[in-house]
Amino acid sequence: MSRKITFLTLFLWLMTVTFPVIAQQKADTTCIFRFVPQKDMFYVPWKGNDTELARLLEYIENNKATILDGKLPLLVDGYCNSKSCEVKNLATAKIRANRVKSELIIRAKIKEENFITHNHATGGDFVIVRLTVPAKETAAMDAEAEARLAAEPTVAGRRERQKAEAEKVAQQNTLAGTPSETKLTTDYHLSLRANLLRWATLTPDLGLEWRICPSWGIAVNGSWTSWSWSDKDRRYALWEVAPEVRYYMGEKKAWYLGAMFKAGQFNYKISETGKQGDLMGGGITTGYQLRLNKALALDFNLGLGYLNADFEKYEVIDGVRVRCGNETKNWCGPINAGVTLVWKLF
Structure with a gap:
């Protein structure tokens, strides 16, 4: 009887430790890479970029077969609003997104067609990389997005990020399995x-x-x-x-x-x-x-x-x-x- 109680206690303890980690891994699909204002170089050790990159590489490795098959595309959003005009902001946002993708292609051994890229002349100086998830996991992802939004330094930044997150949630169920494309979210x-x-x-x-x-x-x-x-x-x-x-x-x-x-x-x-x-x-x-x-x-x-x-x-x-x-x-x-x-x- 004592062995059963000990086993049950150990089992419950493992569940309380393991289940939150598993849940966090499922929801932890958004990585934010910071850039120096007006610059397009990707500094990996800067502003926690190394931690985000390691976490993203681990997730890519765990889902590499699905990603290479085109069933789980990586959504890359480049942002810049520190330049003098929208044309320059969009050009810098595109370079930033490409630098992050190049880092992932080299380190994770994935391909350009495994990305879906959007660039924005709003928001701030960062690149967001996300993996699409099934609709049932949207709630966990939203909770993570809200936590990240709360850490943004300005109200405008939080609003722009929240808008971007909402657009991605609306599109996620149709993006999986579609061809990779690069599209500027502008009014061209x-x-x-x-x-x-x-x-x-x-x-x-x-x-x-x-x-x-x-x-x-x-x-x-x-x-x-x-x-x-x-x-x-x-x-x-x-x-x-x-x-x-x-x-x-x-x-x-x-x-x-x-x-x-x-x-x-x-x-x-x-x-x-x-x-x-x-x-x-x-x-x-x-x-x-x-x-x-x-x-x-x-x-x-x-x-x-x-x-x-x-x-x-x-x-x-x-x-x-x-x-x-x-x-x-x-x-x-x-x-x-x-x-x-x-x-x-x-």
């Missing part, structure tokens, strides 16, 4: 544009906008129309092309300032005297993009600047166009206005 895209005000005046207008990064975009709009009536005695025809560079501001990147150049030709004969010639100019634009859904938005814009028009006057006599002289006009003021439908292509 190409959009088709149509100025509805131009279309309302029977002047077809189409354009494209390429968002180089969340803060910068390049847009080009073109218009063309040709109408005649009263036995061709009246005419309304023109073509224009207007390239524009934009800088988007604010947290939502909805307001913007831009610089536009405009060139084209026209032929108007609304009265007895017609005008045909060239126009050229440019100016400053401003506007606001109202997002309707994931694919559509309305762009309200106004341009102020300078236009020069060189044209000749003419009259039509017995079906023959007779020249009446040349004229040049300069205009300072509104040069462009639009309510533009924006359709995100990809």
